[in-house]
Amino acid sequence: MKTCSLEGAWTLSSSPSGVTCPAEVPGDTHSALLAAGKISDPYWAEEELAAQWVGREDWTYERTFSLTADFLAEKSVFLHAESLDTVAAIFVNGHKVSTTCNAFVRHRVEVRPFLRIGENQIRIVLASAERTAEERAAALKYPVPYTQFPVQSPHRNLLRKPQCHAGWDWGPCLMVAAIGGPLYLGATSLGRIEYVWTEQSHRKGLVEVSIHCEVTSPEGGETTLEIMLDGQRITTPTVLKPGLNLLQEKVVIRRPRLWWPNGHGAQPLYDLEVSVAGDSARKRIGLRTVEVVNAEDAHGVSLTFVVNGRPIFCKGANWIPTDALPQRITREVMDDLLSSAAAVHMNMIRVWGGGQYEPDCFYDLCDEKGLLVWQDFMFSCALYPGTPEFLAEVEPEIVHQVKRLRDHASLALWCGNNENVGALSWFEESRKNRDRYLVDYDRLNEGVIGRSVRELDPGRVYWPSSPCGGPGDYSDCWHSDGRGDMHFWSVWHEGKPFEEYLNVRPRFCSEFGYQSFPSLDVVKTYAPRDQWNVTAPVMEHHQRNPGGNTRITENFARYFRIPQGFENFVYLSQVQQAIAIQIAVEHWRRLRPLCMGALYWQLNDLWPVCSWSSLEYGGKWKLLHHAARRFFDPVLVSVHPGKDGSVEIWGTNDLPDPARGRLEISIRDFSGAVRKKFSWREAIPAGAAALLRTITASQIPDRPEKLFLQVEGTVGGRVVRNTFFFATYKKCDLPQAEITRKIEAIPGGFAVTLSTNHPAFWVSLNADDIPGEFDDNAFTLLPGSPRVFQFTPKRNKPTLAAFRKALTIRHLRETYE
Known part of the structure; x- marks a missing residue:
């Protein structure tokens, strides 16, 4: 098949304002205007508000291109547009050839009758999505409500575009119009491949792979179907009929190499190439089985993912689009974020339903890194018509996305929406007339989405909503913890203490979180120095959850002595966030197999903001992400308050074999002196959690505020460390620790050796304005136990002098006088 790319330089113009500027495709309106100096950076200060006019304009992309007689000699010439966001009309040489109103649908339309040899013109008009939504709302017979946020474009639930473009409680309101890639003309006389997908049948010692290929042929004809897989080449003569054809073949793979989630084995991928009618499709597939166990039991209803027969405790986070400006969403950015997820032992990413179906490269990267994908359909926090x-x-959207994504080894589950079951009770309209809105919900969620998934991908589970108890279950999965997946927000949104996590026993918690500020490296990208105050206008503008900064500050008073200065405020907010999520995850992991998943909210940010993320905008690790490397480790030793003043030591082992080793538990005073020590050899059972030891109140040698407990050891070949305070931090008189440093250059980075004269807690290392990460952070440093940390820069390695100057060290005691 011949192709003519339409990507590259276009001209962008608006109506009614008449703004004109160059634009790139793939790309978006705001990025083009920013590059041309027509708008200020919407991420800086409060400039987002000054850019709201962009979303209320109609925008036209246009360019010329040339075609040869040879290209136009083919019987079919079609336009392929992977994504047009959102309300689009396409013109070729002045002729309107198609319209579309869904950013999530691939668009292919025959355009040969409108083309000519030599120069041609294409024009794509993107009408204002905001105005279109308002027009649709005015035409409704009854209102269809949606959640609203501080800066909001109205009625986003009436349009099929990324819902978070309209504003969210962590994101800006930037109603971009965009053209995604690839964008090209294709020319063929015999046929074009629409989709290729496979089905796997696993038997002892082999996997039978059924390959399905959809081909559209303009007039039909003879051709050969060629399949290459696992070193095998199969050719089958075939005759295409005009229109859509479905071709099928089978390949048997003997001694298959199975694909495993991160931490459970390797991720071998097999190259598959399908060629027919002069067109070809290539993909990589992983051989594995995935079962989702959702069954009644003595505790309620389970939710357990079983891969290749092994129950997997799912550890991970929720994913939102990587940028509010689509032109900045690249494979490089995704690779960085997903590599950071895999580096801290995550094995599942939930693609949240208020964002977008990610491009193919995202799922390819998840395949490569062993990150299971919980895939929401793009409906969130609203009712829908x-x-x-x-x-x-909606229906062609579901069909396209299921056919596009279903072959990925990482794809574990389809989910109908995010929190729309709960939304039935959020709004006055639906509380007064629940039946009306429940019928609408069922028509969409079961009548279109569920039916399409079951028809197109019957071997993969369709989970109706997140959270929910499972098919047909409308339990309150925000507060009821025994059924299916849970979103537990009582700590953040209801202001309950961190200890409330210990009262919850979810079967699978797919959302929970706590906010923190981004690092000063990121703060300085959106706020001038005179706004470095938690209640300053710019700082509040970059906090989209109403009352969020107040909640962070109030919780300081619950657990800590109030920090002095904005820099310490930022640092302590990240410590507080890490503590909250650590308490939850360590508790829920010890509940396995009752609980079999913990996905915190959220992994990443799409602009610089105070949020629940563990990776800041740009990919820098917050202290939470460093803590996650420890609390998501396959072998975890955790400490929990027990009954009557006792303390429980628990071991959790995700590995398929027992984790054996030696543990040392020391109870110390804040000078670092050991007041009590326990040491023993331990074997934590495979794929299980176990109570290893209980330290009774009588074995604790002093008042709680005078002591802390330190875990050290090597178990299952892995170093384990943990620190437990018997009392809240604010009650403890922490000593003024003096930390000394030694810095040296090593291949690929720098080594930093730290020593201290007194215990230092939540020690944080940062190389100011130098992108890169330390191999450990947010740790406890003990006297007499120097530790070496390695810093690896992301880009060019700075000089030793520059790194030495940039290195800052903070710890908990330094935050107050």
Whole structure:
């Protein structure tokens, strides 16, 4: 098949304002205007507000291109547009050839009758999504409500575009119009491949792979189907009929190498190439089985992912789009974020339903890194219409995305939406007339989405909503912890203490979180120095959860002595966030197999903001992400308050074999002196959690505020460390620790050796304005136990002098006088 790329330089113009500037495709309106100096950086200060006019304009992309007689000699010439966001009309040489109203649908349209040899013109008009939503709302017979946020474009639930473009409680309101890639003309006389997908049948010592290929042929004809897989080449003569054809073949792979989630084995991928009618498709597939066990038991209803027969405790986070400006969403950015997820032992990413179906490269990277994908469909925190017109817009979206993504080894589950079951009770309209909105919900969620998934991907579970108890279960999965997946937000949104996590026993917690500020490296990218105050206008503008900064500050008073200065405020917010999530994850992991998943909210940010993320905008690790490397480790030794003043030592082992080794538990005073010590050899059972030891109140040698407990050891070949305070931090008189440093250059980075004269807690290392990460951070440093940390820069390695100057060290005691 011949192709003519339409990517590259275009011209962008608006109506009614008449703004004109160059634009790149793939790309978006805001990125083009920013590059041309037509708008200020919407991420700086409060400039987002000054850019709201962009979303209320109609925008036209246009360019010329040339075609040869040879290209136009083919019987079919079609336009392929992977994504047009959102309300689009396409013109070729002045002729309107198509329209679309869904950013999530691939668009292919025949355009040969409108083309000519030599120069041609294409024009894509993107009408204002904001105005279109308002027009649709005015035409409704009854209101369809949606959640609203501090800066909000109205009625986003009436359009099929990324819902978070309209504003969220962690994101800006930037109603971009965009053209995604690839964008090209294709020319063929015999046929074009629409989709290729496979099915696997696993038997002892082999996997039978059924390959399905959809081919559209303009007039039909003879051709050969060629399949290459696992070193095997299969050719089958075939005759295409005009229109859509479905071709099928089978390949048997003997002695298959199975694909495993991160931490459970390797991720071998097999190259598959399908060629027919002069077109070809290539992909990589992983051989594995995935079962989702959702069954009634003595505790409620389970939710357990079983891969290749092994139950997997799912450890991970929720994913949002990597940028509010689509032009900045690249494979490089995704690779960095997903590599950071895999580096801290995550094995699952939930693609949240208010964002977008990610490009192919995202799922390729998840395949490579062993990150299971919980895939929401793009409906979130709202009610949605059940009209025939809206359902007709949705159905091709579901069909396209299921056919596009279903072959990825990482794809573990389809989920109908995010929190839309709960939304039935959020709004006055739906509380007064629940039946009306429940019917609409069922028409969309089961009548279109669920039906399409079951028809197109019957071997993969369709989970109706997150959270929910499972098919047909409308339990309150925000507060009821025994059924299916849970979103537990009582700590953040309801202001309950961190210890409330210990009262919850979820079967699978797919959302929970606590906020922190980004590092000063990021703060300085959006706030001038005179705004470095938690209640300053710019700082509040970059906090989208109402009352969020107040909640962070109030919780300081619950656990800590109030920090002095903005720099210490930022640092302590990250410590506080890490503590909150650590308490939850360590508790829920010790509940396995009752609980079999913990996905915190959220992994990443799409602009610089105070949020729940563990990776800041740009990919820098917050202290939470460093803590996650420890609390998600396959072998975990954790400490929990027990009954009657006792303390429990628990071991959790995700590995398929027992984890054996030696543990040492020391109870110390704040000078670092050991007041009590326990040491023993231990074997934590495979794929299980166990109570290893209980330290009774009588064995604790002093008042709680005078002591802390330190865990050290090597178990299952892995170093384990943990620190436990018997009392809240603010009650403890921490000593003024003097930390000394030694810095040297090593291949690929720098080594930093730290020593201290007194215990130092939540020690944080940062190389100011030098992108890169330390191999450990947010740790306890003990006297007499120097530790070496390695810093690896992301880009060019700075000089030793520059690194020495940039290195800052903070710890908990330094935050107050």
